[in-house]
Amino acid sequence: MKGYAAALGAVSFAVTAGMANAADMGDVDKPIRLAVNEWTGQHVTTHIAGEMLKAAGYKVEFVSAGMMNQFQAIADGDIHATLEIWSSNVSDDYANKVSEGTVVELGDLELNAREGIAYPAHVAELCPGLPAWEALKACAPLFASAETLPAGRLVDYPADWGTPGADRMTGLDLPFKAVPAGSEAALIVELRASTERKTPLLVTFWQPHWAMSAYDVKFVDLPAGEDACFTDPAWGPNPNAINDCDFAASRIFKAGWSGLADTWPAASEILMNYTLAVEDQQPMMGAVDVDGGKVEEVVAAWMAENEGKWRPVVDAAIK
Template identity: 75%
Template sequence: MMKTVKRFWFGVTATAALATGMGHAAEMGAIETPIKLAVNEWTGQHVTTRIAGEMLKAAGYKVEYVTAGYMNMYQALGNGEIDAAMEIWSSNVSDEYGKQLAAGKVTEIGDLGLEAKEGIAYPAHVAEICPGLPAVEALRDCAGQFATAETLPAGRLVDYPADWGTPGAERITGFDLPFKAVPAGSEGALITELRASTEKKSPLLITFWQPHWAMSAYDIKFVDLPVGEEACFEDPAWGSNPNATHDCGFAPTRVFKATWSGLAGKWPAAAEILANLQLSVEEQQPMMGAVDVDGKSVEETVDAWMQANPDKWKPVVDAAIQ
């Protein structure tokens, strides 16, 4: 998905159904009115949203998929123009979300289940080129292996595209590593770098994230960094480098779900279903690969997954309506 340097430290707000496990049978509510699900700009979110929609349809609801800009959709969610957003990243969410949440117009309905992670990463074969990885200190001794004409004598870190922020560069400064961060031109450029490094068995250090299909395709590993916490980003005294902030990993990211606050009253069983929907990285990443690499449509990919895995979603639907 897209990244920015904004960080928000929202607490976890879960429904009672999620807190106690599987939901219980609830009233269906306004079944003739479509439930509008937000469709944002990245493949994983398309997969998540389509699964949610098909579960609602299996319960007997009508569903409408609404294309919505991820950073700009929260007022529409608060107004009920969109009924649910199924994959919100706490590391990358606009101020408007917090305003709508505080006003009681938006309700969080629990985490999605994705183990989201961002960090400094490398294809697995690079550990042979730079012994000591995944320890961050190993990069001091083998920086020259990553050097290019553009960065000599420093090693090269391929950072996120410039409009996603510069989190890789912040870690280079934070840990005082002999590297230079070079922004990638796009997400596609990051993938091109990974493909070339894997094919040639060449050194590569990159800023990356999961879930992403490339994590599996190119056997990507993360450099071990101390757990990121708010003080690390604000106080130079925190961490191993007393002269800089960001001498830690990325801020832990929650991936959670939220609805228009009127959804549970209008469609009680749908609220149960959406609250109890869970999706793991191991389930989502192959579906992302089927779409982005194999060229399959989101619809056929999700349909195949649901047919092959009724045990993952059908009990959630049945518990809400029976």
């Protein structure tokens, strides 16, 4: 994957009319604590935001936090912002905290994202009929493992990311058992092994991710993820279940502590106006996960080479 590090494309940072008036810096002696969740893309997203805050004159701390259980810490002010929340995989706790006013949304990150049930391209030769989801009914035994027999095996997201893959298997009445991966890295190990050995594999996966290109990953064609699918069993191919469809279109957004804007007005403005393009994030993910670079170094290199793309957001907030 040589070349990922050099292929850092244009990033999309929104500079809006509302940013014309500089905001107060606030408490510059108090560190702003940013949540670092479990996947590489989020690390890239968060470190770019952190470097922008540092460039503005703030102190920043990066805090490891589980994606599904970070919102209490944000509500308590122990963590001040989280920069990459996927609408398809967010806990009810988030909505509860927003409703009570202890967590506030900071706007869209604007990544062009998709989630779904997926497979390396070679699997279509083993299971004729793919990418149509109906093909999985007849092919399920090919995907079976010792722990799932006689059902096929779906490698789902790690347990603390939720169970979206399992929900699809149940909703579509497919003879598969969802087995949670231990981590994002474990999902990649599965994709690599399947590609190298040309063995069957079905996974829950997402883009942006460097592995989509590296392992020629394809999405299964599922019925469109309309709102009714998730509430009305009568909708869709299975009249007895909800979730008999694809994932809903993913919205990726940011959120923070309710005291963020009062404590650090300019920082709040920077984070609210920060967006990131898939074309930018995905190569940086590859530079980390494929080329072996450190997140901090990869982000620092991009910041140095692309100051004209992020500096206006910082300057508009502080000058």
